[in-house]
Amino acid sequence: MRVVTLANHKRIVMEQIMNLLNGDFVNQLTSGISKQTGASEAETQSVVSTAIPALLGALQNNANSTQGSEGILSALASKHDGSILNNLSGFLGSSDTADGNGILKHVLGDKRGALEQAISGKTGVSSGTVSQILAMLAPIVMGYLGKQSRSKNVSDGNGLNDLLGGLLGGQSGSNILGGLLDQNGDGKLGIDDVGGLLGGFFGKK
Template structure:
């Protein structure tokens, strides 16, 4: 299972409609931005999970707050006041991207054509949803801190599943795969691992 299944579900469609309304962009634009932003967040988490300390920190955050229950009521939450969700997302993004958050927002803005002023709130809204999805999958697979990197790779649609297509990465590879090697993870990592 990867996160493209969430995006293609009724919950995902509700998320895209909500983001379209909140940011004042059409649903096609919203879908494109979400399809690009979620892998960027997941890639940031994957990078953090490459160290034992980072994996443990991510694991603690999931265990304490992000068990997946947010997804059960997401449509109602998105129709209401989302400030609490965005505040939570700002905290998550601080851990995921650190000082590189602005660079990530600017890169996503260039890739999608949506202003970076709208990308910031969008990322903040998406981060808790991504964490909830990760928490749900972690619980389902009984994954510990040491296995989070592999779990994240699976959600990204990359990794050892031998998948030939259909993952979220396929949805955005044409946009982000600058070097044409079929692997967009390196390009997403470059958003915040290199100085721009």
């Protein structure tokens, strides 16, 4: 059975997060979300560092189907073109999470609560606060993905999967999510965990 230790998983994820979020951007993101949710900046950073690869992993799972990839590409070509990153302070200063909740509903469906509980368990931040942070992060992640897709001229499902795979450091969406959802508590991500829970986690209802 192929096993990935959670320590190695965490290292890989953190390397990708540091590449994705750096310098003033991550400080602005953390500070803005902290003010809106009431979580401390340390708590916010912990959730953000865990949630972003999870959201990218969920998007990759959706992109594995033709319908899913077409839906994501359509959203990236229209509403989520990356312009949100040009006025991040304005977005973070608003309290409107309708767009983020819509994205999460589309990407996670009725599995959102399970992911929130998993992130809460890993970070020690309440699931209610995690829910708020996810709703604020979702449009930012989509905006970043939209910006990257434009710069790399991504136009089809294969290109989208390659882009998401690159952002995830070559990890599959199932492995990234599995690092959060290690069900048997043995500190390892094995085939039993991935095949058991994730086999239906983002599958068709």
